[in-house]
Amino acid sequence: MRDLRIVFMGTPDFAVTTLKYLVENNHTIIGVITAVDKPAGRGRKLNESAVKKYAISQNLTVLQPKNLKSIEFQASLKALNANLHIVVAFRMLPKAIWNMPQYGTFNLHASLLPEYRGAAPIHWAIINGEHKTGVTTFFIDDKIDTGEIILQKECAIRDDETVGELHDTLMYLGADLVLETIALIKSNTLKTRTQPELEEKTAYKLFPETCKIDWSDSLDNIYNKIRGLNPFPTAWTSIYTNGIEHTAKLYKVSKEPVQHTDTIGNILTTKKTLKVAVKGGYLIIDEIKISGKKKMDAQNLLNGFEFTQDSKMR
Numbered sequence: 001m002r003d004l005r006i007v008f009m010g011t012p013d014f015a016v017t018t019l020k021y022l023v024e025n026n027h028t029i030i031g032v033i034t035a036v037d038k039p040a041g042r043g044r045k046l047n048e049s050a051v052k053k054y055a056i057s058q059n060l061t062v063l064q065p066k067n068l069k070s071i072e073f074q075a076s077l078k079a080l081n082a083n084l085h086i087v088v089a090f091r092m093l094p095k096a097i098w099n100m101p102q103y104g105t106f107n108l109h110a111s112l113l114p115e116y117r118g119a120a121p122i123h124w125a126i127i128n129g130e131h132k133t134g135v136t137t138f139f140i141d142d143k144i145d146t147g148e149i150i151l152q153k154e155c156a157i158r159d160d161e162t163v164g165e166l167h168d169t170l171m172y173l174g175a176d177l178v179l180e181t182i183a184l185i186k187s188n189t190l191k192t193r194t195q196p197e198l199e200e201k202t203a204y205k206l207f208p209e210t211c212k213i214d215w216s217d218s219l220d221n222i223y224n225k226i227r228g229l230n231p232f233p234t235a236w237t238s239i240y241t242n243g244i245e246h247t248a249k250l251y252k253v254s255k256e257p258v259q260h261t262d263t264i265g266n267i268l269t270t271k272k273t274l275k276v277a278v279k280g281g282y283l284i285i286d287e288i289k290i291s292g293k294k295k296m297d298a299q300n301l302l303n304g305f306e307f308t309q310d311s312k313m314r
Helices: 013-024 050-057 071-079 121-127 163-187 219-227 298-304
Strands: 006-010 029-033 038-040 045-047 084-088 105-109 132-139 149-156 235-241 244-250 253-257 267-269 274-278 281-285 287-290
Touching: 006 013, 013 029, 013 050, 013 084, 013 163, 029 050, 084 163, 105 163, 121 132, 121 163, 121 219, 132 163, 149 163, 219 253, 219 281, 274 298, 287 298
Parallel strands: 006 029, 006 084, 084 105
Antiparallel strands: 038 045, 105 132, 132 149, 235 244, 244 287, 253 281, 267 274, 274 281
């Protein structure tokens, strides 16, 4: 059996679960690489990454390089004398880093590669209406998410599942897969396979303009987009009512597939319900946050917010 000395690289909560599994299963973590502290909030206080907070709680050595290509950082990393690097939700590594350890550098990616290479695989799987996804471990090479596959695990996507719910499912599934991958490396029984050539489904980074709802789209596409952005970074829209434009974020929604003759984008309300006319039916808005107000369910919103007959989503 190989004696593994691991450097872990990651930043958000998704990565913390894997690091926690490694610690709790008594793997030797000789260093943790994470993002630099960033100012956040009104006071602009420095905010530590989720990975850093956990690593410090476990008395692990933490490095926070501003530049992964710096000679000083690479010397510090080499001095740790790791023979395996594990990457979960970090950034693209220069070859000098991923090629450094004896047993290589492997990454956990939240999709069934080669599908959904890129920064937001969990979001895009739901936005595109997929019924299954999964996690993949693979050895890093000089391109993005293209290296030799080690292991994969599938999971189903429910028709009403949000990105927040799927994120948590894949977070735990991925942590298990990392442990299985380490066991193969430790026992020197690992076999990899080249990623197949498939029609590429990309998972490019999400921007505010990407998250705006196009009300001319179909009922299913709009519904999938909203749940694929709930609760983060959140789908948004403009609401026109009483001659005023409001910005709103949409959270929980449901579908009413039905034929109708209402104008696309028209808002229809009762005392308890808020829905929008779209192609193929109505999108029922169950939870919403209008700019300047708290997030609330539709009934509470309707108690204090007036919609007129010509109110529209745009």
